[in-house]
Amino acid sequence: MPRVTLGRVEKSLVWAMACLGLLSSCSQSVFPMRDPGAVEQTKVLPRVLPTPGVEIRGTAWSAAVPSQPLDSQTTIPWNNVDRISAVLDPNNATPAALASMRAEDLVLAHSSLAGAVANVGVRLVTILPDDYRIEITLAAPLASGRYALALCFGGAAPNQQVVFAVVQGDGNADGFANIGDVLMTRSLLGQGEYDLRHDIDGSGTMDSSDWEDARSEVGSTSLTLIEQPVPSCP
Ligand SMILES: [Ca+2]
Ligand SMILES: [Ca+2]
Secondary structure (H helix, E strand, O other), X not given: OOOOOOOHHHHHHHHHHHHHHOHHHHHHHHOOOOOHHHHHHOOOOOOEOOOOOEXXXXXXXXXXXXXXXXXXXXXXXXXXXXXXXXXXXXXXXOHHHHHOOOHHHEEEEEEOOOOOEEEOOEEEEEEEHHHOEEEEEEOOOXXXXXXXXXXXXXXXXXOEEEEEEEOOOOOOOOOXXXXXXXXXXXXXXXXXXXXXXXXXXXXXXXXXXXXXXXXXXXXXXXXXXXXXXXXXXX
């Protein structure tokens, strides 16, 4: 039997006939219909990207000192950190969803060295939807203790928490602020070397005020003794 080959015109006619006879399937293949229920099922809650994740800095820091990544394994040694920024996963939040965020959707809870948990006062929340970035300016610098930054989106419990610790003056990152930090700061000063972790005020230079700041923090408690704060959503 001779093989029949369809030309472009014939193929178009066959396609048109198929569409007329099976209108619903044709329209769905050409113009996929969106199931309203499917939109709800795929709705996901915002979460912080692992990289760059959360960054911190002090508004009094030198502009030459870059924001520092928040590493939950390492203490924050600076004594004037009052800004936290986070980049959210674009796969979990649309710019429109971010634009509708409220300041109450972000909660920062603090567990003090004595173990008391309280929400931290926030002065300003800036949301940059196109960059998926949220920026929190605190009412006061972070005191020593453990913190949990929580994202709250309509639920009683946070949908994500980022936990971190502050031990002001802990330049050598061992979890304690003690004489070892003071001696190392003094040694660096003597050698004319700069280390951001020992630049306790983030001024971009090391001088006697950093040494004094480290000395004033001697005796802070190890954070392993502090309970993790549990933020409550509004
Ligand atoms: Ca230390
Ligand atoms: Ca300094």
